[in-house]
Amino acid sequence: MGELVTILAIESSCDDTSAAVCINGSIFSNVIASQKVHEQYGGVVPELASRAHIQNIVPVVSEALKQADENLQQSGLPPMHEHPFSAIAYTSSPGLIGSLLVGAQFAKSLALSYNIPLIAVHHMQAHVLSNLIGENPPSFPFLCLTVSGGHTQIVRADSPSSLHVLGQTIDDAAGEAFDKSAKLLGLPYPGGPLIDKHAKDGDPFRFRFAEPKVPELNFSFSGLKTSILYFLEKQQAADSNFIQENLPDICASVQNAIVNILLKKLEAAVHETGIKTVCLAGGVSANSYLRKRFMETAGRNKWNYHIPEFQYCTDNAAMIAITAYHQFLEGNFSSFETTVSAR
Ligand code: KG4
Ligand code: ZN
16 A cells, blocks of 8 residues: 555635545545635635634535545545555645645644655646546546636646646736626626626527637737626616626627637637647636537537546645656655745
């Protein structure tokens, strides 16, 4: 059993406290506590996020160990106490400083007390590598469209440790475009999943919004937000019930506009690089319409494609664990002096 690499990973970069256990590259638990406290403020309040992480981290880690034990038992494998940790991993950047610090200090204390290595993981690299979790991972090289609340990137992955950002947003992230549009429609934070839900009964071609012209493989979403704002103001002036009466069609049309922007650039990236294996990652890849259109586009272009399971799309520690596993194999450990950073 001494050969096995067992990693406990912590993710606390934003408003989800998560812990996961990974043994030899397989995920045995992935526990996520989402913070409800931010809903009433219409966005994440950093100070409240740090406090909630402090409250959640011990119960979340205990639950991750318990669930790993149950899964090991079901797989007929020895229990957790027969798998000494090989390393403790945590998210060191990017994210909210106070939130990152909670996970970092917890991980450092644990690694110090067990006298085992520490592995600092980059959150965006982890989103990309969430595609390596499970049975049929994509083969390298692949392109990954990473779409979250804070980032929108097209990444070329040549190996787990060799990732290159080919393009990214010059203003808002795709998740922000969802959340800000939802806010204009009077929906609570985070609005992305609600737009997804209402759009299911709507017509995506009913309303058209201006498409941004951004050079190369970069993205822009702030113009779309403005165009939606002006559109809603104009319609509401003529009919004050416009939003209530047309919510599904508006949501479907907004979603269609965002997805069009994303997939056009992904197609351009495939064309430019010649790489025909494509992946999705990040919170917005939980969006059902993006997933559907992504699969259609991949099918039409004869690309190989991969999308992580839902639980690995939004922020989670399993993606930190799988990334740490590859860092472990490469001997890429971190010093206890490593600091967290927002960017
Ligand atoms: O990756 P993530 O959990 O956190 C960050 O690292 O930012 O992404 C969160 C973002 C939020 O903007 C949220 O509205 C969006 O992902 N999101 C969705 C859906 N589920 C989550 N957006 C659209 N449709 C969804 N189903
Ligand atoms: Zn994220």
